Amino acid sequence: MNFKMAKNEILQIFSRTGLQDLAKLIDWMKNTDDLEDFLVDNKRTVLKSIAEDLRPYLPLEAMIPSETMAIQKTQQNSEPTVHVDAFLYDEETVDSLCEEGKMSRNYCLNCGSRRTSLLEFISHSFSxxxxxxxxxxxxxxxxxxxxxxxxxxxxxxxxxxxxxxxxxxxxxxxxxxxxxxxxxxxxxxxxxxxxxxxxxxxxxxxxxxxxxxxxxxxxxxxxxxxxxxxxxxxxxxxxxxxxxxxxxxxxxxxxxxxxxxxxxxxxxxxxxxxxxxxxxxxxxxxxxxxxxxxxxxxxxxxxx
Ligand SMILES: C[S@@+](CC[C@H](N)C(=O)[O-])C[C@H]1O[C@@H](n2cnc3c(N)ncnc32)[C@H](O)[C@@H]1O
Known part of the structure; x- marks a missing residue:
C-alpha cells in the first residue's frame, strides 16, 4: 500500500468511528506505546524502502555478470554457499522468498532424497x-x-x-x-x-x-x-x-x-x-x- 492509499484508509476509519470513540481513538494514537515500533524507527523504514527500490535492478543473487571472480570464489567455498545480500534481503524477506520457492536455505545431500543440509549464506553488504x-x-x-x-x-x-x-x-x-x-x-x-x-x-x-x-x-x-x-x-x-x-x-x-x-x-x-x-x-x-x-x-x- 502506498502513502496516499494508507492515508485515505486512516481517514475513512476516522470518518466511520462514532464521536465518543473517535475521541478515545485519537487519545490512544497520541499516547499509546503500541505504535512505538513504527514511529521510533522511521529510519529503518527508510532503509527498507531503499532495499525495496534496489531489488528489481539486480538478479536474486545480487551479483552482476562482470563479477566473475566473486562468483567463482563463492562456488569454490568448502561448504555449498550462496550470495544473499543482507541489505536487500532481511530475514523476513528471505523467509517469504523461501515459502514462495524462489530461494532456499537448504541443499540436497543426495539428489531426490529428503536428506538436506543448510546452505552457507554470504553477503557483500552490511545488513x-x-x-x-x-x-x-x-x-x-x-x-x-x-x-x-x-x-x-x-x-x-x-x-x-x-x-x-x-x-x-x-x-x-x-x-x-x-x-x-x-x-x-x-x-x-x-x-x-x-x-x-x-x-x-x-x-x-x-x-x-x-x-x-x-x-x-x-x-x-x-x-x-x-x-x-x-x-x-x-x-x-x-x-x-x-x-x-x-x-x-x-x-x-x-x-x-x-x-x-x-x-x-x-x-x-x-x-x-x-x-x-x-x-x-x-x-x-x-x-x-x-x-x-x-x-x-x-x-x-x-x-x-
Ligand atoms: C563486500 S562489498 C562492500 C559493500 C559495502 N561497503 C557494505 O559494507 O555494505 C565490496 C565492494 O568493494 C568493491 N571494490 C573492490 N575492490 C575495490 C577497489 N580497489 N576500489 C573500489 N572498490 C572496490 C567491490 O566492487 C564491491 O562492490
Missing amino acids: IPELLFLFHHVLPDLTGKLVVDVGSRLGAVLYGGYLYSAAAQLVGVEISEEFVKLQTMILEKYGFSDRIQVIHADICSQSALVQKADVLIMNNVFEYFLKPKEQVRAWQFISQHFQKKGALLVTVPSIQEALMSLQESNVVSALGHWLEEVPLDYNAYQQNDADPDSLTQIHLYRLL
Missing part, C-alpha cells in the same frame, strides 16, 4: 542491524567527520551513516560502474546528496581522499573482488595513505585475518606501528534481529 550496531555502538559521535566507505557497492553504509550518524560527509568509492549508478539513483530519490557523494574509481587512485578521511570503512572489500597480488597492493596503498593520527578504521574481518590469508605475515607484524585495536562490546546491540557471529566480525582500529 540493517549491522549498520545500526556500526553507527550506534562501534563508532563514536561523528559530528563534523569525513567517513569513506571503500567499495560502497549498493551504498548501505552511506545511507546508514546518513540516517544514524551526524557525519558531515560520507563518501563511497566503488570500482563497479553499475553499482555507482544504483547508488546515484538512490541519492537523488531520497535527497541524500547534501552529505553523500559516490565516486566511481579504484580506491588506489584516491590518495587525497584517503589522507583526509577521519573514518575508513572496509567491509570485506578486496577478498572476493581482487586477485591476491592486487589485494596486497591495495592494502599497501591504504596503509601508506591512511595516516591521520587518531583516525578510525573499521574492517570486516579483522585486519590480521584479511592479511594472513594473503600470507603477508611481514605486513601483519608491522601493523603495531600503524594502528591499535579498540575493544568493542558486541553485547551492546540489544535487539534480537542480528546474527551475533556477523557482529563479531566487525573490528575497530585507531591510527597511532
Whole structure:
C-alpha cells in the first residue's frame, strides 16, 4: 500500500468511528506505546524502502555478470554457499522468498532424497542491524567527520551513516560502474546528496581522499573482488595513505585475518606501528534481529 492509499484508509476509519470513540481513538494514537515500533524507527523504514527500490535492478543473487571472480570464489567455498545480500534481503524477506520457492536455505545431500543440509549464506553488504550496531555502538559521535566507505557497492553504509550518524560527509568509492549508478539513483530519490557523494574509481587512485578521511570503512572489500597480488597492493596503498593520527578504521574481518590469508605475515607484524585495536562490546546491540557471529566480525582500529 502506498502513502496516499494508507492515508485515505486512516481517514475513512476516522470518518466511520462514532464521536465518543473517535475521541478515545485519537487519545490512544497520541499516547499509546503500541505504535512505538513504527514511529521510533522511521529510519529503518527508510532503509527498507531503499532495499525495496534496489531489488528489481539486480538478479536474486545480487551479483552482476562482470563479477566473475566473486562468483567463482563463492562456488569454490568448502561448504555449498550462496550470495544473499543482507541489505536487500532481511530475514523476513528471505523467509517469504523461501515459502514462495524462489530461494532456499537448504541443499540436497543426495539428489531426490529428503536428506538436506543448510546452505552457507554470504553477503557483500552490511545488513540493517549491522549498520545500526556500526553507527550506534562501534563508532563514536561523528559530528563534523569525513567517513569513506571503500567499495560502497549498493551504498548501505552511506545511507546508514546518513540516517544514524551526524557525519558531515560520507563518501563511497566503488570500482563497479553499475553499482555507482544504483547508488546515484538512490541519492537523488531520497535527497541524500547534501552529505553523500559516490565516486566511481579504484580506491588506489584516491590518495587525497584517503589522507583526509577521519573514518575508513572496509567491509570485506578486496577478498572476493581482487586477485591476491592486487589485494596486497591495495592494502599497501591504504596503509601508506591512511595516516591521520587518531583516525578510525573499521574492517570486516579483522585486519590480521584479511592479511594472513594473503600470507603477508611481514605486513601483519608491522601493523603495531600503524594502528591499535579498540575493544568493542558486541553485547551492546540489544535487539534480537542480528546474527551475533556477523557482529563479531566487525573490528575497530585507531591510527597511532
Ligand atoms: C563486500 S562489498 C562492500 C559493500 C559495502 N561497503 C557494505 O559494507 O555494505 C565490496 C565492494 O568493494 C568493491 N571494490 C573492490 N575492490 C575495490 C577497489 N580497489 N576500489 C573500489 N572498490 C572496490 C567491490 O566492487 C564491491 O562492490
